[in-house]
Amino acid sequence: MGKLGGKLMWAIAGTAANKMARSYTRSALHRDDGAPRLPRKARRQDGMGMMLGWAVATGVILAIADVLTEQGKDSAHAR
Structure with missing residues (x-):
């Protein structure tokens, strides 16, 4: 049962890290009004x-x- 608890802990930590990274990336790539920060050529x-x-x-x-x-x-x- 100890191995299952450890795997569950790593799964929860990985999920939280993934969600946090996606949130920071999304906020870094978009302005407050929702428009992308990248120039048009980079977006294409x-x-x-x-x-x-x-x-x-x-x-x-x-x-x-x-x-x-x-x-x-x-x-x-x-x-």
Whole structure:
């Protein structure tokens, strides 16, 4: 039962952190009247540079996830 309580605590903490991050991000990206703070060109996101940037960012995230997965396998195998 102790493991379930710990997992539940982490789930609640993660949910609260996610909600807080979304709230801060939303307030940083919008003015008080609800209009976006980004310039029109950044809001459109239809350029080749933007697509390339998203592809690079996605690759970096997947590479980090792959490394973390491998480290988890190595640490579990060492036990």
